[in-house]
Amino acid sequence: MSQSAIRADYRRTLTRRWLLSSPALLIVLLAATGPLLVVLLYSFLKAGPYGGVLPEFSPEAWIGVVMQRGLFDDTLSIADAHLAIFWRSIRLSLETTLLTLIFGFPTAYFIATRPPNTRELWLFLITIPFWTNLLIRTFAILQIIRNDGTINTVLLKLGLIGEPIRMLYTDGAILAGMVYVYLPLMVLPLYASMEKLDFRIVEAGYDLYATPFRVLRLVIIPLVKPGIVAGCILVFIPSLGAYVTPNVLGGGKNLMIGNLIELQFGQGRNWPLGSALSISLMAVVMAALIVYVRNADKTGGHHG
Amino acid sequence: MKLSGLMVALFATTTAAHAEGVLNIYNWGDYTNPELIEKFEKTYDVKVTMTDYDSNETALAKARLGNTGFDIAVPSQSHLPIWIAEGLLLETNPGQMENGKNIAPDWADPDFDPGRKYSAPWQHGTIGIAVNTDVYKGPLDSWAIAFDPPAELQGKVNVVPEMSDIIFGAIAYNGGELCSADEEILKKAHATLVNAKQHWAAMEYGTIELMLAGDFAATIDWNGSAMRQRLENPAITYVHPKEGVATWSDNVVVLKEAQNVENAKLFQNFIMDPENAALISAFARYANGIAGSEEFMPEDMKGAPELTIAEHARANTVNMRICDPEVQDIYTRIWTDVLK
Numbered sequence: 034m035s036q037s038a039i040r041a042d043y044r045r046t047l048t049r050r051w052l053l054s055s056p057a058l059l060i061v062l063l064a065a066t067g068p069l070l071v072v073l074l075y076s077f078l079k080a081g082p083y084g085g086v087l088p089e090f091s092p093e094a095w096i097g098v099v100m101q102r103g104l105f106d107d108t109l110s111i112a113d114a115h116l117a118i119f120w121r122s123i124r125l126s127l128e129t130t131l132l133t134l135i136f137g138f139p140t141a142y143f144i145a146t147r148p149p150n151t152r153e154l155w156l157f158l159i160t161i162p163f164w165t166n167l168l169i170r171t172f173a174i175l176q177i178i179r180n181d182g183t184i185n186t187v188l189l190k191l192g193l194i195g196e197p198i199r200m201l202y203t204d205g206a207i208l209a210g211m212v213y214v215y216l217p218l219m220v221l222p223l224y225a226s227m228e229k230l231d232f233r234i235v236e237a238g239y240d241l242y243a244t245p246f247r248v249l250r251l252v253i254i255p256l257v258k259p260g261i262v263a264g265c266i267l268v269f270i271p272s273l274g275a276y277v278t279p280n281v282l283g284g285g286k287n288l289m290i291g292n293l294i295e296l297q298f299g300q301g302r303n304w305p306l307g308s309a310l311s312i313s314l315m316a317v318v319m320a321a322l323i324v325y326v327r328n329a330d331k332t333g334g335h336h337g
Numbered sequence: 338m339k340l341s342g343l344m345v346a347l348f349a350t351t352t353a354a355h356a357e358g359v360l361n362i363y364n365w366g367d368y369t370n371p372e373l374i375e376k377f378e379k380t381y382d383v384k385v386t387m388t389d390y391d392s393n394e395t396a397l398a399k400a401r402l403g404n405t406g407f408d409i410a411v412p413s414q415s416h417l418p419i420w421i422a423e424g425l426l427l428e429t430n431p432g433q434m435e436n437g438k439n440i441a442p443d444w445a446d447p448d449f450d451p452g453r454k455y456s457a458p459w460q461h462g463t464i465g466i467a468v469n470t471d472v473y474k475g476p477l478d479s480w481a482i483a484f485d486p487p488a489e490l491q492g493k494v495n496v497v498p499e500m501s502d503i504i505f506g507a508i509a510y511n512g513g514e515l516c517s518a519d520e521e522i523l524k525k526a527h528a529t530l531v532n533a534k535q536h537w538a539a540m541e542y543g544t545i546e547l548m549l550a551g552d553f554a555a556t557i558d559w560n561g562s563a564m565r566q567r568l569e570n571p572a573i574t575y576v577h578p579k580e581g582v583a584t585w586s587d588n589v590v591v592l593k594e595a596q597n598v599e600n601a602k603l604f605q606n607f608i609m610d611p612e613n614a615a616l617i618s619a620f621a622r623y624a625n626g627i628a629g630s631e632e633f634m635p636e637d638m639k640g641a642p643e644l645t646i647a648e649h650a651r652a653n654t655v656n657m658r659i660c661d662p663e664v665q666d667i668y669t670r671i672w673t674d675v676l677k
Contacts, residue, residue: 080662082662083397083419083662084394084397084398085401114670114677115677118677179550179552180550180552181550181551181552202539283539284537284539285540285541287676287677288676288677292676293673296500296669296673298398299392299394300392300499300500300501300669300672301665301669302394302662302669303666
């Protein structure tokens with residue numbers, strides 16, 4: 034075969050590959066990127082008077098994300114309301130991530146150190162909550178912690194308390210709910226990397242007279258770091274947009290990013306601002322991802 | 338050949354069924370009496386499909402996009418003029434229908450739909466405050482119960498997160514009017530809300546169950562919801578605030594893109610029959626704007642205090658409407674600032 038024939042053949046193969054992958058590419062383009070582009074476009078348009086957008090360019094929405102006109106005069110200042118709401122969501126996500134890690138790590142370790150034939154049962158138990166809808170799980174927690182809920186009723190009957198403890202509609206209730214909902218997302222990737230952990234290395238650490246804490250810090254954590262990173266990403270990102278759990282358990286008195294965006298598309302009738310806020314939320318998620326990915330690369334270099 | 342013939346026949350029968358026996362209704366959730374729908378289906382041999390929505394904005398946004406497949410929607414009077422102005426509705430003249438004569442005089446020629454050209458009355462009500470009088474025994478006549486709660490209610494007040502209604506309440510409490518853009522009034526209303534929020538337990542829509550369970554001792558609420566609470570717990574009383582009561586109504590309209598126009602018209606006429614209007618009220622516990630429907634209502638609704646605006650509040654009763662976009666924009670920012 035001559036050179037040109039090989040090249041032509043190669044080109045044909047290339048074309049065929051593109052053609053074969055085109056359905057997938059088309060779906061990615063239309064289903065993932067398309068709607069996002071619409072959101073991006075909307076964020077640069079003028080708000081319609083009663084919802085929707087007018088086909089007129091306006092940077093107003095993006096200015097509105099970080100700056101606000103005074104409620105009662107035209108001075109521009111930092112939009113502290115939006116920043117406070119973003120910060121509330123980010124803080125809640127960080128707390129959720131940290132707590133799921135604290136509870137998830139020993140859980141995953143426990144499962145990974147069981148005899149292989151019983152591990153599947155434990156994993157199965159972890160995945161059971163996924164069988165039920167998020168809303169139902171959240172309302173189940175509400176039933177347990179409300180004033181005449183399970184906990185208060187039992188404590189009252191036992192005579193341990195005189196009147197019901199208010200647990201519902203507190204920050205603690207939101208956090209407890211978030212941790213409960215997102216715990217499996219932390220345990221599963223942690224378990225996946227712990228299962229691969231060579232426990233002979235852990236034993237070697239003990240043989241060299243390392244304390245349990247030093248073994249944990251210098252041997253186990255570095256080896257399961259990919260699992261920790263994956264778990265943290267899987268928990269942090271969905272918690273940022275969490276909407277149902279804070280609303281139901283926190284009573285909806287304090288807006289989360291999700292509520293703020295919903296307000297703009299609903300009663301606020303400001304779709305461009307809602308779009309701009311959505312994209313800002315994505316930017317926060319991207320930033321978090323980049324930080325994690327960079328971190329993961331570095332540790333990979335050290336121990337790989 | 339045979340197969341395609343069969344297909345044609347099949348297609349023909351399905352279109353025929355579609356044209357004769359179907360009606361697609363788009364209405365608020367937990368709002369439609371299943372008995373009413375059953376009766377309509379039996380009377381006219383029509384299969385009704387219900388779809389729920391939870392806000393005027395959602396319904397309007399969907400209707401604007403078109404191709405909804407819905408024949409009927411039930412927008413609030415505040416939003417109805419937008420539906421009309423944007424040409425989303427079919428002029429069916431419910432006021433001129435056979436049962437149009439039953440519309441109560443107060444509702445026969447409303448400013449949101451002069452002459453009832455597009456809409457048939459569904460239900461109407463007020464926004465006020467439901468209070469558990471076992472917990473609070475003070476005067477029951479003011480927005481202060483929610484905006485400046487007495488000690489025994491502090492931390493036990495719920496506020497439905499309905500921006501327009503709550504801001505109206507705060508404005509009225511400070512002596513302003515619906516849709517006011519008066520800076521002094523809005524400053525006071527903003528301060529009222531910021532200060533009140535520390536005393537609120539939650540901002541939830543699902544008030545009935547939580548009021549009955551005692552999680553809340555008072556809640557800003559609609560009168561029908563308050564009545565459903567009182568029927569379960571007689572200590573719960575509905576307050577018409579003297580500073581201002583807003584009345585609203587929801588109205589049945591036919592979409593311009595409706596596929597089943599005749600059935601939709603039948604439905605509009607059907608719900609204006611006093612007996613059927615009473616069925617609507619018996620479920621959601623709001624008044625309906627159809628004269629003569631009272632005698633068909635359940636006993637416990639006759640003379641119910643929630644349905645008649647109290648003497649002390651009558652002078653300050655206003656009809657809910659939508660505020661101008663610029664005013665609405667200020668309200669959204671006040672709202673965001675209060676809830677930040």
